Amino acid sequence: MTDFPDILRSPLCQTVTRDGITVQIEIYRLEDSEGWILELIDEDGGSTIWEEPFDTDAEALAEFNEALEEMGLSKLIEPDEGEQSTLQ
Template identity: 55%
Template sequence: MTEFPHIIRSPLSQSFTHDGLTVRVEIYKIEGTDGWTLELIDEDGGSTVWQDAFATDADAFAEFTDGVEQLGLDRLINPDDDDLATVH
């Protein structure tokens, strides 16, 4: 039987609403590894995951809030090609 790795969820994970849109901000890492993953889950269950890992969960959350400030939440969960090059 295969054992699944233990996932550590950051206390910074939360629901976030901006401009009428709500997402679940999930920040997590696999126990024993370096790097935190940033994932946004929209109201329809769609997922946007950043490709690069972050050194800390606070770095991941700062990337999320900077993205909301610069692009808006809608473009974070529905990025176009230009957004993918600069944010994710």
């Protein structure tokens, strides 16, 4: 049987509501990995994941906050047609 590494969740994970839209911010990494993954999960279970990992969980949350102010929550979870559902 293959052992899988544990997933470590950041204490910075949280739920955010803006303009009537609620998302769960998930920041996590594999136990044996150094990079933190930023993922948004919307109310319908849709997922938006940043392509590149972050050095710290705080950097991941800061990136979310910056993107939120720049793009708005609806654009983060529902990209325009032709755009990727992952962010860089």
